[in-house]
Amino acid sequence: xxxxxxxxxxxxxxxxxxxxxxxxxxxxxxxxxxxxxxxxxxxxxxxxxxxxxxxxxxxxxxxxxxxxxxxxxxxxxxxxxxxxxxxxxxxxxxxxxxxxxxxxxxxxxxxxxxxxxxxxxxxxxxxxxxxxxxxxxxxxxxxxxxxxxxxxxxxxxxxxxxxxxxxxxxxxxxxxxxxxxxxxxxxxxxxxxxxxxxxxxxxxxxxxxxxxxxxxxxxxxxxxxxxxxxxxxxxxxxxxxxxxxxxxxxxxxxxxxxxxxxxxxxxxxxxxxxxxxxxxxxxxxxxxxxxxxxxxxxxxxxxxxxxxxxxxxxxxxxxxxxxxxxxxxxxx
Ligand code: ATP
Ligand code: LTN
Numbered sequence: 072x073x074x075x076x077x078x079x080x081x082x083x084x085x086x087x088x089x090x091x092x093x094x095x096x097x098x099x100x101x102x103x104x105x106x107x108x109x110x111x112x113x114x115x116x117x118x119x120x121x122x123x124x125x126x127x128x129x130x131x132x133x134x135x136x137x138x139x140x141x142x143x144x145x146x147x148x149x150x151x152x153x154x155x156x157x158x159x160x161x162x163x164x165x166x167x168x169x170x171x172x173x174x175x176x177x178x179x180x181x182x183x184x185x186x187x188x189x190x191x192x193x194x195x196x197x198x199x200x201x202x203x204x205x206x207x208x209x210x211x212x213x214x215x216x217x218x219x220x221x222x223x224x225x226x227x228x229x230x231x232x233x234x235x236x237x238x239x240x241x242x243x244x245x246x247x248x249x250x251x252x253x254x255x256x257x258x259x260x261x262x263x264x265x266x267x268x269x270x271x272x273x274x275x276x277x278x279x280x281x282x283x284x285x286x287x288x289x290x291x292x293x294x295x296x297x298x299x300x301x302x303x304x305x306x307x308x309x310x311x312x313x314x315x316x317x318x319x320x321x322x323x324x325x326x327x328x329x330x331x332x333x334x335x336x337x338x339x340x341x342x343x344x345x346x347x348x349x350x351x352x353x354x355x356x357x358x359x360x361x362x363x364x365x366x367x368x369x370x371x372x373x374x375x376x377x378x379x380x381x382x383x384x385x386x387x388x389x390x391x392x393x394x395x396x397x398x399x400x401x402x403x
Pocket of ligand 1: 081082083084085086089091092093094095096218219220221222223257258259260268269270271272273
């Protein structure tokens, strides 16, 4: 156990997990769990960087945890916990905030995307400093690797910069983590606008498939997925909608995109979409059964997150203690 490399990652309970979260990240987390010492977190503090109804936050937090377990994470093998249960995240976050520059946060593309249509008077400061809390999440556990989707690469870069800055200013304290992005770099795109990523907080319901969608909803959303007027199943950039659907097909079945294109020669989009719906259903149905079971057994979920918080707390405190000492805070 001691010699295993450490992994940290998290997802926001900003909605229910999508096929994008699953194929882009969660599926990899499951593959990594036996080889690494893994901390997987539900980052509820990140989810309030945009306005969120308390009852929805509570519901989504438990759902995300249930999704993690249902997708195959083993609570005995990995540490599963809820971010707000370990106060060291907020505490280290503050120290790191004082080491991070306004200019570097302003360059974050996720911040720019999320605030594009907002007046500056209504942009929460937490949305701006979001990457600093994310850096605290990762650095507290001295993580070696952080498995995320391609969209998080820039946040990992700033985490590394902050870690190095702290180490240079005070002395070696943090492990400088690396992003761990799967080779095929799956970025699953919106079913309604294939130029933007599939996102659980999209206001357009047909843009995403959540793991908990019922089977008819999955079929319907695929039927409505945006394609083009070509009518030929081909994998190229001029047909981003079809390309995205082929990618999803390929990620689930492990067939190459060439194989998929070849098997749909002479067939139209309708057949392809119907088949893809069944492929997705085959993958998510067993996960859904487990989610249903878990959400009906909230005591079991509570046992898991309480135990997880205890384990996480112990590791996090160790790092925070060192940090407080190095910056010059007087111990109690
Ligand atoms: P939100 O829409 O609320 O910003 P999100 O759906 O983008 O959330 P996060 O919680 O921010 O999800 O991300 C969780 C993980 O899932 C991250 O590692 C992220 O890179 C990955 N991920 C999210 N969406 C996709 C996608 N469409 N394709 C591949 N990976 C994704
Ligand atoms: N910003 C991440 C969620 C996140 C995260 C983390 C991911 C918060 N803290 C720490 C990895 C490690 C996102 O996926 N949008």
